[in-house]
Amino acid sequence: MWDRIREKIAGLGVSARVDAGGDREKGTHNLFDAAxxxxxxxxxxxxxxxxxxxxxxxxxxxxxxxxxxACRAVIALARERDESPRKVARDLLGLPVA
Known part of the structure; x- marks a missing residue:
């Protein structure tokens, strides 16, 4: 199910062509490149x-x-720290632990 959702959303992200000077000489960027x-x-x-x-x-x-x-980064950092994603997210934002 998630694969189908990601494919649909990824289709939205293909957009502008890049001229020389970008990471790609000629090509398109998807939403993950842009993000x-x-x-x-x-x-x-x-x-x-x-x-x-x-x-x-x-x-x-x-x-x-x-x-x-952001979700992937919080999950990766939580695994690295052996903490919950909620604690990591709140720490990154400078919020007290709930």
Missing amino acids: AAYVSASAEDDQDGIEEAASWVSPEALSFGVSEL
Whole structure:
């Protein structure tokens, strides 16, 4: 079931072509490419990178990709720390443990 949902959503993410200067010389970006580039650029405070990544897919697709990346990152960090995903997420946001 999840595979079918991911395939449908991934179809939404294929968008703009990239000219020379991107990670790919000529090709398309999917929502996960865009999410990874967007989050990386945000972490580096790279406004040009943020704007470029945001132009690759629709805002809805980018939002889904960023959300999926956040979930995967929290799960990976929780496993690494041997803590619950809820505790890790709250720690990352500076919130008290509920």
